[in-house]
Amino acid sequence: xxxxxxxxxxxxxxxxxxxxxxxxxKLGQLRPNSCYPLLLSNTSIEGHVVDDVYDDLRRNYGxxxxxxxxxxxxxxxxxxxxxxxxxxxxxxxxxxLVFIVPRWAKSAAxxxxxxxxxxxxxxxxxxxxxxxxxTEMNPLERxxxxxxPLHIESTLELIRDEYKAGNKQLADGLMQRLxxxxxxxxxxxxxxxxxxYLIKLLSTRMLGGKTHxxxxxxxxxxxxxxxxxxxxxxxxxxQAIGLEAQELSxxxxxxxxxxxxxxxQKSEVERERRRREIEKRIKEIPPELIExxxxxxxxxxxxxxxxxx
Amino acid sequence: MKEHSFDTLSTxxxxxxxxxxxxxxxxxxxxxxxxxxxxxAAAIAMRLVEAFSAERSxxxxxxxxxxxxxxxxRLRQPGIAPVMx
Numbered sequence: 001x002x003x004x005x006x007x008x009x010x011x012x013x014x015x016x017x018x019x020x021x022x023x024x025x026k027l028g029q030l031r032p033n034s035c036y037p038l039l040l041s042n043t044s045i046e047g048h049v050v051d052d053v054y055d056d057l058r059r060n061y062g063x064x065x066x067x068x069x070x071x072x073x074x075x076x077x078x079x080x081x082x083x084x085x086x087x088x089x090x091x092x093x094x095x096x097l098v099f100i101v102p103r104w105a106k107s108a109a110x111x112x113x114x115x116x117x118x119x120x121x122x123x124x125x126x127x128x129x130x131x132x133x134x135t136e137m138n139p140l141e142r143x144x145x146x147x148x149p150l151h152i153e154s155t156l157e158l159i160r161d162e163y164k165a166g167n168k169q170l171a172d173g174l175m176q177r178l179x180x181x182x183x184x185x186x187x188x189x190x191x192x193x194x195x196x197y198l199i200k201l202l203s204t205r206m207l208g209g210k211t212h213x214x215x216x217x218x219x220x221x222x223x224x225x226x227x228x229x230x231x232x233x234x235x236x237x238x239q240a241i242g243l244e245a246q247e248l249s250x251x252x253x254x255x256x257x258x259x260x261x262x263x264x265q266k267s268e269v270e271r272e273r274r275r276r277e278i279e280k281r282i283k284e285i286p287p288e289l290i291e292x293x294x295x296x297x298x299x300x301x302x303x304x305x306x307x308x309x
Numbered sequence: 310m311k312e313h314s315f316d317t318l319s320t321x322x323x324x325x326x327x328x329x330x331x332x333x334x335x336x337x338x339x340x341x342x343x344x345x346x347x348x349x350a351a352a353i354a355m356r357l358v359e360a361f362s363a364e365r366s367x368x369x370x371x372x373x374x375x376x377x378x379x380x381x382x383r384l385r386q387p388g389i390a391p392v393m394x
């Protein structure tokens with residue numbers, strides 16, 4: 001890509017970042033809280049993000065501040081990292097911690113927002129179930145399959161039914177395709193982790209006035225109560241299950257939505273720049289490198305399971 | 310259960326870029342020809358991590374007071390293809 005064009009694109013990104021900064025400051029004038037935008041888009045919440053956020057908070061607010069708003073745009077990530085991040089934000093929102101969701105705080109990001117005193121949402125904001133996701137390669141059809149530990153029980157039930165119906169051959173075949181029992185057990189256990197973290201977070205801030213049973217019911221709903229990991233928990237649903245969720249006021253909503261639109265624009269500009277660069281990079285690949293590709297790039301490796309939320 | 314299909318050619322190109330440069334970002338994968346969606350890019354990224362036993366981490370890519378990140382897949386030993394079982 002010519003230097004001049006790259007520079008123009010980078011200036012455009014800088015302008016968009018500046019516009020996001022201006023909107024954040026505008027929100028800061030409307031609300032009595034400090035404001036930290038956690039705009040991850042499709043980047044996972046993982047350990048490196050926790051490190052960087054901690055650096056940012058230390059730089060911006062020193063050892064802590066009393067009231068903090070966190071604008072969250074995230075599809076999720078690692079549930080341990082999300083819990084750690086929630087605890088970190090609490091140190092910087094000692095009196096009041098509010099999470100603001102313009103569009104997405106799914107999966108592990110839902111656990112994160114449950115760490116606040118309340119969550120403010122736009123009419124199209126979505127939280128999501130906190131059941132972990134297991135990803136596995138289907139070698140025959142060259143695709144990745146993603147499932148929840150919730151599906152283990154229904155699969156076992158299906159096999160049981162086939163045995164009961166006398167379809168032994170079919171049931172045996174299904175049994176052979178199942179994972180090692182210890183692996184299945186660990187998948188099921190991973191659901192407990194999300195629930196434990198939710199109970200710890202909810203019972204100490206957002207639902208601090210509720211009984212343990214009430215908090216547990218909300219945590220259970222978020223981890224086991226939805227048929228699909230992508231379920232849209234919008235404002236009404238969040239309120240219905242007992243979360244302290246409210247809609248943003250009109251003026252705040254305008255600003256928060258503008259931040260969302262600017263963030264999307266920025267991602268698109270960056271993706272377009274990358275598209276131009278990638279063509280050049282592909283041409284630079286030495287042809288002999290193709291011999292070095294793993295022979296089983298499209299086959300099932302021996303150890304292939306990953307769990308994330 | 311959700312299924313994420315990945316295009317074979319795009320996955321090969323992504324794997325070659327990873328081998329050649331030692332790392333590839335999720336944004337790079339999204340920018341590859343034939344990659345139609347973020348879900349497809351995510352599926353390719355997951356496959357690369359598995360096939361190369363690569364490390365996946367997040368890199369901050371902004372210098373201002375608002376942080377932005379991107380996912381990076383890195384070979385643990387750049388330039389060396391893994392010995393697969």
